Amino acid sequence: MTALSLISVGAPTRLDPVQLFLDADIVVQAVMAGLILASIWVWMIIVSFSLRMRKLKEVQSRYETEFWQADQFDSFMSERANKDIPSARVAQAGVAEWRRSTKGEVRDREAVRSRIFAAMDSQVAQEADDIAERLNFLATVGAVAPFVGLFGTVWGIMNSFFQIGAQESSSLAVVAPGISEALFATAIGLFAAIPAVIAYNRFSHTVERFESRLHRFADKLHASFSRQLEQR
Numbered sequence: 001m002t003a004l005s006l007i008s009v010g011a012p013t014r015l016d017p018v019q020l021f022l023d024a025d026i027v028v029q030a031v032m033a034g035l036i037l038a039s040i041w042v043w044m045i046i047v048s049f050s051l052r053m054r055k056l057k058e059v060q061s062r063y064e065t066e067f068w069q070a071d072q073f074d075s076f077m078s079e080r081a082n083k084d085i086p087s088a089r090v091a092q093a094g095v096a097e098w099r100r101s102t103k104g105e106v107r108d109r110e111a112v113r114s115r116i117f118a119a120m121d122s123q124v125a126q127e128a129d130d131i132a133e134r135l136n137f138l139a140t141v142g143a144v145a146p147f148v149g150l151f152g153t154v155w156g157i158m159n160s161f162f163q164i165g166a167q168e169s170s171s172l173a174v175v176a177p178g179i180s181e182a183l184f185a186t187a188i189g190l191f192a193a194i195p196a197v198i199a200y201n202r203f204s205h206t207v208e209r210f211e212s213r214l215h216r217f218a219d220k221l222h223a224s225f226s227r228q229l230e231q232r
Contacts, residue, residue: 024181025159031152031185038141039192045134046199053206056086056131060210063087064217086127086210087217093123094221102229109229116225120218128211135203142197149189156182 024032063085070076077091097119101112160179 020181020184024184025156028152028156028159028181028185031148031155032188035145035149035152035185035188035192038145039188039195042138042141042192042196042199045138046195049134049199049203053131053203053210056210059085060087060213067091068220086124086131086214089127090120090123090214090218091221094120094218094225098225112229113222113226117218117222120222121215124211124214124218127214128207131210132204132207135200135207138196138200138203142193142200145189145193145196146186147189149186149192152185152189153182156185 064087067073067076067087073091073095077088077095094116097116098112101115157179160182
């Protein structure tokens with residue numbers, strides 16, 4: 001049996017990610033571990049955000065339907081004051097400003113309308129910011145993870161060249177394992193970044209649509225307040 005045959009028999013037939021991680025340099029291992037943790041956190045955000053938005057859409061639709069069917073907004077909102085619903089908080093902001101602005105004689109109706117609009121618009125922006133808060137991590141991972149993986153790759157390749165000098169051999173058998181481990185770091189970086197970028201773009205669009213829905217609800221409520229002002 002020739003030396004080439006011995007190498008062929010002993011060589012692995014497929015890539016083993018676990019073995020690549022175990023054989024890698026400590027720096028490359030640290031990069032891989034960080035990227036794996038980031039990837040796990042990305043998927044946790046994806047799942048939790050999807051479930052949260054599904055629930056928010058359901059309770060939002062139910063609340064708005066019941067809100068516009070109510071005879072008295074004040075009594076309806078008092079019954080649901082503790083509900084964790086964005087529309088409810090927008091309505092509360094508008095009603096609170098309405099009460100403050102109309103508790104005395106109304107001298108400037110346009111000023112009252114402007115204050116009510118500003119109060120609800122500010123609350124809508126706050127609700128959108130709260131919903132999108134965790135999406136910043138997705139954007140960060142999507143932008144940074146490939147470069148972190150590339151750092152691990154560069155470090156691994158540098159280590160492979162060091163092994164060439166130490167063993168005074170440029171044989172593929174000397175450099176191939178180190179290069180494989182190094183490139184595996186880039187692969188993990190892409191594995192973490194690609195879902196993060198896709199999810200961030202998709203969820204950002206979802207938040208924008210939800211914010212637009214809140215704006216429509218606020219505009220409709222603002223029109224109701226305006227009609228009441230004209231009757232005073």
